[in-house]
Amino acid sequence: MLTFLGRRILSSAIPLLVVVLGVFFLARLTGDPANLYLPLSATQEMRDAFSAKHGFDDPLPAQFAEYLSQVARLDFGESLRTAQPAAEAVLRAFPATLQLAGITMLLAVAGAVVVGSLAARRPNSPADRIAGFLSSASASTPDFWFAIMGVLVFAVTLGWLPTSGTVGSAAWVLPVATLLIRPFGVLVQVVRGAMVTALSEPYIKVARAKGAGERRVLFRHALRNAGAPTLTVAGDLAVGLVNGAVVVETIFGWPGIGKLMIDSILQRDFAVLQAAVLLTSLTIFALNILIDICYALLDPRVRQGAMA
Amino acid sequence: MNRHGTPGTSGAESTALEVRGLSVELRTPGGPVPVVRDVGFSVGAGQTLALLGESGCGKSMTAQAVAGLLDPVAEVVGGQVLLGGRDVLRLGPRERRGLAGPELAMVFQDALTALNPVHTVGSQLAEPFRIHERASRGAARERAVELMERVGIPEPGLRFRSYPHQFSGGMRQRLLIAMAVALRPSVLLADEPTTALDVTVQAQIMELLAELRRETRMALVLITHDLAVVAEQADQVAVMYSGTVVESGPVAEVFAAPRHPYTRGLLDSVPAGHARGTVLPSIEGAPPRPTAVPAGCAFRTRCPLARERCATHEPPLSATGPGRASACHYWKELADA
Numbered sequence: 001m002l003t004f005l006g007r008r009i010l011s012s013a014i015p016l017l018v019v020v021l022g023v024f025f026l027a028r029l030t031g032d033p034a035n036l037y038l039p040l041s042a043t044q045e046m047r048d049a050f051s052a053k054h055g056f057d058d059p060l061p062a063q064f065a066e067y068l069s070q071v072a073r074l075d076f077g078e079s080l081r082t083a084q085p086a087a088e089a090v091l092r093a094f095p096a097t098l099q100l101a102g103i104t105m106l107l108a109v110a111g112a113v114v115v116g117s118l119a120a121r122r123p124n125s126p127a128d129r130i131a132g133f134l135s136s137a138s139a140s141t142p143d144f145w146f147a148i149m150g151v152l153v154f155a156v157t158l159g160w161l162p163t164s165g166t167v168g169s170a171a172w173v174l175p176v177a178t179l180l181i182r183p184f185g186v187l188v189q190v191v192r193g194a195m196v197t198a199l200s201e202p203y204i205k206v207a208r209a210k211g212a213g214e215r216r217v218l219f220r221h222a223l224r225n226a227g228a229p230t231l232t233v234a235g236d237l238a239v240g241l242v243n244g245a246v247v248v249e250t251i252f253g254w255p256g257i258g259k260l261m262i263d264s265i266l267q268r269d270f271a272v273l274q275a276a277v278l279l280t281s282l283t284i285f286a287l288n289i290l291i292d293i294c295y296a297l298l299d300p301r302v303r304q305g306a307m308a
Numbered sequence: 309m310n311r312h313g314t315p316g317t318s319g320a321e322s323t324a325l326e327v328r329g330l331s332v333e334l335r336t337p338g339g340p341v342p343v344v345r346d347v348g349f350s351v352g353a354g355q356t357l358a359l360l361g362e363s364g365c366g367k368s369m370t371a372q373a374v375a376g377l378l379d380p381v382a383e384v385v386g387g388q389v390l391l392g393g394r395d396v397l398r399l400g401p402r403e404r405r406g407l408a409g410p411e412l413a414m415v416f417q418d419a420l421t422a423l424n425p426v427h428t429v430g431s432q433l434a435e436p437f438r439i440h441e442r443a444s445r446g447a448a449r450e451r452a453v454e455l456m457e458r459v460g461i462p463e464p465g466l467r468f469r470s471y472p473h474q475f476s477g478g479m480r481q482r483l484l485i486a487m488a489v490a491l492r493p494s495v496l497l498a499d500e501p502t503t504a505l506d507v508t509v510q511a512q513i514m515e516l517l518a519e520l521r522r523e524t525r526m527a528l529v530l531i532t533h534d535l536a537v538v539a540e541q542a543d544q545v546a547v548m549y550s551g552t553v554v555e556s557g558p559v560a561e562v563f564a565a566p567r568h569p570y571t572r573g574l575l576d577s578v579p580a581g582h583a584r585g586t587v588l589p590s591i592e593g594a595p596p597r598p599t600a601v602p603a604g605c606a607f608r609t610r611c612p613l614a615r616e617r618c619a620t621h622e623p624p625l626s627a628t629g630p631g632r633a634s635a636c637h638y639w640k641e642l643a644d645a
Contacts, residue, residue, distance in 0.1 A: 122380065202416055203424040205377050209416075210487065211408035211439050224426045299426055300471040 008292055012285040020071075023277040024064055024270075032056070033080055033268035054080065067274070076278075077271030079264075086271040090257065090279050096166065097249070097256030098283075101241040104176050108183040109234055116191025117218050123196055131188060139185025143244065147178040147251045164253035175252045179244060183237040190233045194226035201225070227298040235291040239284050323390075324527035325374070325412075325495045326350035330387035332366070332373050334598070341598045343382070344369050345552040348625070351527040351544070353494065356518075358538040358559065359531045360574075361548035362595055367531045370548070371497045374529075375414045376404050391495065409436045413488035415517075417500040419480035423472035429456075429483050430468035436490040451490070459486040459516060478509035485516060492524045499531045514541055535578055539563060544631075547571050550596055550606035553625055557632035567634040567642055569611045605637070613638045 033056065034047045042050075051057040055066065070077060076087040119131035151174065155163040162171050198204070199222050207221045245258035253259070257276050264272040296303045332344035344366045351357040359367045372378045374389050376396065388395045391411055396404060416422040424432060433455055434448035443451065449468070456464035459482040472480060481501060488496060498517060502510035518541060521528045530542055538545055538559060545563075546556040547570065555568035566572040573591040582588055593610040596602060602609050608618040617637055625635040628643075636642070 200379075202418060202421040205372075206414075206416060206422045206484070206487070207424070207435070208377055208405075209375060209408055209414045210436050211405045211410075212435065213405060213439075216439070221424055221427075225424070227426075300428075301425060301473050304473075 004292075004296075005289065008289050012288070016281055016285060019281045020068075020274070020278060021064070023274055024067060025060065027265070027268075027270050027273050028060065028063075030265060031268060033270070036268055037080060071278070076275040079272045080269045081264075081267055081272075086269075086275040089260065089272050090275045093255060093257045093260040093276075094279060096254060097242065097245045097258060100172075100175055100179065100248070100254065100256060101238065101245060103172070104179040104183065104241055105234070105238050107176070108180055108187055108237070109230075111184055112187030112191045112230075113223065116188045117195050117223065119188070119192045120195030120199060120222075121214075121218065128192070131192065135185040135188035135192075137185070138181045139189065141181050141185075143178050143182060144247055144251065146181055147174065147248060150174045150178060151251070164251075166254060171252075175248050175254055178248050178251075179241055183234075183241065186237060187230065187234060191226060191230050194229040195222055198222040198225040224298060228295060231291055231294055231298065235287060238287055242280055242283055242287075322353050323350050324353045324355075324392070325529065326388075326390040327370075327374060328388040328390070330370060330373060330389065331385045332369055332378065332382055333385050334382050336381075338599070340383075340385075342385075342601075343551050343598050344373060345550075347387070347548070347551075347553050349544075349546045349553065349556060351495065351529055353527055354521065354525040355544065356521065356528040356530055356542045357544045357546060358542035359529060359546050359548060360533065360535070360538050362533055364595060364598075365548045366551040367548050368499050369551075371414065371499050371529065371531050375412060375497055376408070377414065406440070409440050409493065410491040411493055412495045412497070413491070413493040415481075415485050415488045415496065415498040415501045418504050419477060419484045420472065420504075422484055423480055425472055428469050428471055429475070430470075433468075433483065433487055433490065436487065440491055455486040455490055456483070459483070460512075461486075477505050478512065481505060481509075481513050482516065485513070485520070489520050489524065489526070493526055495527045495529065496521070497529045497531070500533070501530075502534075502537070503532075510537075517541075535563075535574060547574070550601055551598065552606070552635070553633075554607065554635045555633065556625070557629075561632060565643060567628050567632065567639040568607075568636045569613050569642065570607050572642060573610075605635075613641060 032051075033054070034042070034050045038046055038050055048057065055063060058066070067077075074087075076085065076090075078084065079086050079089055082089070115131050115135070119128040122128060151163050154161045154174065160170070161173050162168070165171050195218075199217075204217060204221055207217050212221070245254075245256055246262055247258070248254065249256045249258035250262055257280060261273060261276045263269070264276065327350065328348050330344060330347045331342065333340040333342050347366070347370050349357060349359070359370060361367045369378070369382065373382070373384050378384070384397060387397070389397050391407065396407060396412070399407075423429065430449065430452050433452035434443075434445075437443040437448040437451050438445075453464045453468055456467065461467055461479060461482060467475075472483075475483065481504075485501070496517075501517065502513050505513060514537065517528065520526070530537070532538060542559045544557065545559045546553045547562070547568065548554065549570045555562060555566065555571045557567075562571060563575060566575055570591070573589075576589045577591065579588060591610055596606060596609070602619070604620050605611070605614070605618040605623050608614040611618070613636070615638075621637070623635045623637045625633050628634045628639055
């Protein structure tokens with residue numbers, strides 16, 4: 001198990017380096033921060049002094065080498081905008097995103113397991129057809145459209161929910177709902193498909209031959225076997241949620257890492273952007289390792305393969 | 309005439325399972341397709357009845373209908389399944405589940421896919437006790453270990469925590485049998501229990517089934533296409549063709565003097581008893597698809613005895629002697645030959 005984890009972590013290091021490299025150079029293509037932070041009337045000397053102060057006048061490879069050596073010392077630089085350490089800004093924003101994504105994923109998986117399992121019990125039954133229709137609609141609704149319509153209907157017209165912010169549980173409804181619709185729809189279909197497959201396996205008949213009731217058959221015998229495909233897709237969707245937070249956090253003014261990233265791109269706040277992307281990437285890699293561990297927990301055959 | 313004749317039980321034994329006029333249809337987009345037609349048989353306690361037939365003849369479907377394990381596309385459309393005198397087809401799902409295990413159990417063909425890959429064999433073996441006797445985890449575990457020992461799993465205390473993929477095919481089949489006989493059912497349906505196994509292992513599994521049958525005096529319904537297995541293991545045989553029983557009776561008598569041309573054809577196509585170098589006889593043609601069963605006698609298109617009456621009149625399964633029955637208009641010609 002340990003060598004398995006070690007191998008996973010090692011193989012994750014290379015893509016991580018590529019991400020860091022990409023973000024570093026792409027960010028610098030968005031423009032010169034001096035244009036934003038100095039008045040239009042600033043002289044060339046003032047601009048040069050600004051660049052020299054923040055090290056933007058060094059050749060790019062030298063800047064990158066300096067950046068890497070700083071990261072190795074866990075120094076992520078300072079925000080241009082606030083002069084605070086970038087790491088602090090990022091870590092302050094991160095919990096808001098994690099909470100949002102975590103609650104959404106929990107609701108999506110729990111809801112999809114229940115709806116998908118019930119739909120799979122009798123393929124092509126009315127319940128299955130209704131679940132199929134709703135999940136397709138849910139999976140194909142654009143989230144930004146849903147968010148804007150939600151704000152219009154529930155916040156502006158009806159006044160039931162706030163348009164933005166994080167104060168009170170009502171503020172969570174629209175952001176979570178917006179993030180939820182797509183993963184929920186997709187997961188219902190995945191769970192349904194995996195459950196239909198599992199329920200047609202001979203071991204289900206054996207369980208019934210032992211006198212197992214419907215609930216035992218569904219949740220003890222079939223569901224765990226339907227776990228692997230569900231987990232694969234849920235993992236993918238969870239990664240998407242961390243990324244998708246950008247849209248939702250911008251629309252709802254949610255003080256998370258997505259909003260922080262957008263703000264730091266608009267303000268050429270390279271240090272914060274780089275720190276935010278690095279943390280997001282690390283989260284995604286951690287998530288993937290977590291998923292691999294879950295596979296092993298679900299299926300003893302995977303566990304044995306991982307030990308070997 | 310005895311259309312719902314229930315040959316099989318020899319007089320002295322008490323009947324454990326009796327099936328009468330059982331019919332099953334598949335629901336297809338093109339309309340219902342009959343796959344089991346008016347099947348009847350019975351088995352006494354401690355006896356073995358073989359349901360013999362080719363793949364697709366409806367023998368597995370019959371067993372699953374009896375056990376209440378048909379897929380949703382298949383439906384029992386008629387008949388009775390009498391278990392201890394009670395028609396289980398008239399019971400509700402809850403009552404039926406109550407019988408699954410303590411009264412009626414089933415062993416399946418492919419033991420690899422019949423065991424749940426994500427649960428330990430121990431927990432799967434303990435399940436009957438947990439479900440039907442509400443046994444505690446510890447008590448169920450003890451019973452499961454005893455069962456593993458009984459069916460010949462070495463080191464059951466250790467192997468209890470193993471998963472199905474860590475066992476050989478023969479061991480998996482033993483586990484499956486252990487699970488089925490856990491609550492000492494009065495009837496055990498075994499659907500091709502040895503088909504997926506090596507020949508040497510096959511013999512061990514058949515021996516285990518025979519031992520358990522003697523020990524618990526359960527009635528065994530052995531579903532197979534293997535004539536040798538029938539000859540060695542069964543007391544009674546019901547030969548199925550195209551969804552229905554065409555001949556039945558005591559194995560020794562039926563094999564010695566078949567009274568249906570299909571049974572005769574099957575027995576003739578066994579290599580033993582034919583000289584080397586001669587062409588092995590076989591039954592011409594192939595069994596009809598369930599959607600295109602010939603009118604009259606289903607076997608007539610392949611039958612050497614067929615004549616006009618066979619196309620218009622379906623021969624009912626009728627008694628031809630004590631404990632024997634045949635569904636052929638001209639069985640006497642076979643008997644006389």
